Amino acid sequence: MKTIGLIREGKIPADNRVALTPVQCKWLMKHYPELKIVAQRSPNRCFTENEYKRAGVDIVEGISNCDILLGIKEVPVQDLVPQKIYLFFSHTKKKQPHNQHLMRAIVQKGITLIDYECLEHEDGQRIIGFGFFAGVVGAHNGMMAYGNRTGTFHLERVYQQKSFQELIHTYFGLKIPNVKIAVTGSGRVAHGILEIMNLMGIIEVEKDEYLDREFSYPVYVQLKGSDLYQHTKDGSYNREHFHLFPEQYSSLFPIYTAQTDILMNGVYWEPGIPQLFQMEAVSKPGFRIQVIADITDDKNGSVPINLGDQSIEDPVYGVDRLTLTKTAPYLTGSIDLMAVGNLPNELPRDASRYFGEQLIKHVLPDLLVGGSPIIERATIVQNGKLTGGYAYLEDYAFGN
Numbered sequence: 001m002k003t004i005g006l007i008r009e010g011k012i013p014a015d016n017r018v019a020l021t022p023v024q025c026k027w028l029m030k031h032y033p034e035l036k037i038v039a040q041r042s043p044n045r046c047f048t049e050n051e052y053k054r055a056g057v058d059i060v061e062g063i064s065n066c067d068i069l070l071g072i073k074e075v076p077v078q079d080l081v082p083q084k085i086y087l088f089f090s091h092t093k094k095k096q097p098h099n100q101h102l103m104r105a106i107v108q109k110g111i112t113l114i115d116y117e118c119l120e121h122e123d124g125q126r127i128i129g130f131g132f133f134a135g136v137v138g139a140h141n142g143m144m145a146y147g148n149r150t151g152t153f154h155l156e157r158v159y160q161q162k163s164f165q166e167l168i169h170t171y172f173g174l175k176i177p178n179v180k181i182a183v184t185g186s187g188r189v190a191h192g193i194l195e196i197m198n199l200m201g202i203i204e205v206e207k208d209e210y211l212d213r214e215f216s217y218p219v220y221v222q223l224k225g226s227d228l229y230q231h232t233k234d235g236s237y238n239r240e241h242f243h244l245f246p247e248q249y250s251s252l253f254p255i256y257t258a259q260t261d262i263l264m265n266g267v268y269w270e271p272g273i274p275q276l277f278q279m280e281a282v283s284k285p286g287f288r289i290q291v292i293a294d295i296t297d298d299k300n301g302s303v304p305i306n307l308g309d310q311s312i313e314d315p316v317y318g319v320d321r322l323t324l325t326k327t328a329p330y331l332t333g334s335i336d337l338m339a340v341g342n343l344p345n346e347l348p349r350d351a352s353r354y355f356g357e358q359l360i361k362h363v364l365p366d367l368l369v370g371g372s373p374i375i376e377r378a379t380i381v382q383n384g385k386l387t388g389g390y391a392y393l394e395d396y397a398f399g400n
């Protein structure tokens with residue numbers, strides 16, 4: 001008999017998502033009779049205790065009897081139970097300074113850490129994440145900001161809807177003006193953005209048309225890696241080469257800034273990857289963009305005028321076009337920026353269901369019978385020891 005425990009999220013602000021929904025727990029226990037699932041009592045989880053109880057999941061306080069513990073965000077050090085197998089987003093693989101104490105505690109307590117972010121197919125494609133619902137919520141919020149700025153339409157808040165289905169119902173009768181929207185990226189976030197574009201009846205157009213003409217209906221263009229970046233020497237784009245040497249590339253996005261009303265940004269970004277445009281461009285007369293939904297959300301990152309995060313309650317701020325400083329939203333002379341780091345928390349039940357589905361499809365069955373190459377590659381620490389692929393974390397995990 002193996003026991004999986006759904007742990008209480010301890011990181012502040014409290015996360016309301018969970019790795020398995022009640023229905024998924026019930027399905028798993030039916031199909032794996034040797035499996036028991038318990039949920040640690042939590043005041044914030046998006047599914048109630050009663051929903052779990054009805055699915056046959058016991059609500060518990062202590063989790064030391066569990067074999068496998070599933071969380072979402074970083075587990076507070078004092079909550080880590082020694083010698084257990086944990087799955088959560090640890091944000092340690094890039095030696096993030098703020099999580100060094102967590103990594104040290106994990107090795108000291110003889111824990112096995114399997115990081116969701118490291119679960120990848122053999123070609124490096126990530127297996128699970130919350131990006132799709134980040135794209136959905138971020139695109140909705142970006143459109144909401146444009147509606148508020150221009151007074152042309154009104155959108156409800158996502159977190160006030162019970163589900164994605166209910167959100168879709170709020171789009172009934174919605175009439176979007178003739179805006180031009182640039183969607184950047186090709187991953188999960190971008191797919192979520194495209195879902196909202198299509199649900200709102202916004203039409204996809206080709207790049208050349210988008211750049212050359214105006215339309216009598218709202219349109220969007222999707223810009224992927226080869227549309228966004230070119231090698232500075234010969235203008236080429238090769239995905240693998242770009243991932244390895246991003247600093248050898250420059251951004252092609254500036255030509256779109258004169259033709260775009262709303263930018264929905266869903267690219268992957270890290271230092272070294274070119275910014276989409278230069279900060280100073282915002283002050284120039286030809287810069288048409290009025291609203292940016294920066295779902296990627298890196299401060300001074302792919303969107304250089306991302307001046308930091310807002311919260312779910314208050315997701316939008318303005319950036320003055322001349323002083324490039326933060327202002328209240330919706331002012332003349334400023335650009336509105338939607339930047340929130342935990343967008344999927346606005347639709348936690350749908351986001352959790354989607355996450356759990358991927359977990360059941362690609363990870364849990366193998367984990368219950370002892371592992372798989374996918375799980376092996378995502379195991380950063382095994383019984384307190386760094387595994388081969390993560391030996392580069394030695395100084396981070398054991399040093400001062």
Ligand SMILES: NC(=O)c1ccc[n+]([C@@H]2O[C@H](COP(=O)([O-])OP(=O)(O)OC[C@H]3O[C@@H](n4cnc5c(N)ncnc54)[C@H](O)[C@@H]3O)[C@@H](O)[C@H]2O)c1
Nearest residue numbers: 131134186187188189243268269295296297340341342343
């Ligand atoms: N604001 C939020 O709440 C929120 C939530 C989830 C994700 N995000 C962010 O959104 C961004 C996109 O996330 P996603 O889920 O779509 O990612 P993804 O992994 O699904 O896709 C990212 C895209 O970037 C490309 N990519 C991957 N590695 C790269 C590299 N080293 N260099 C250049 N390109 C690379 C991939 O080919 C893929 O097309 C990420 O930066 C992520 O941190 C934000």
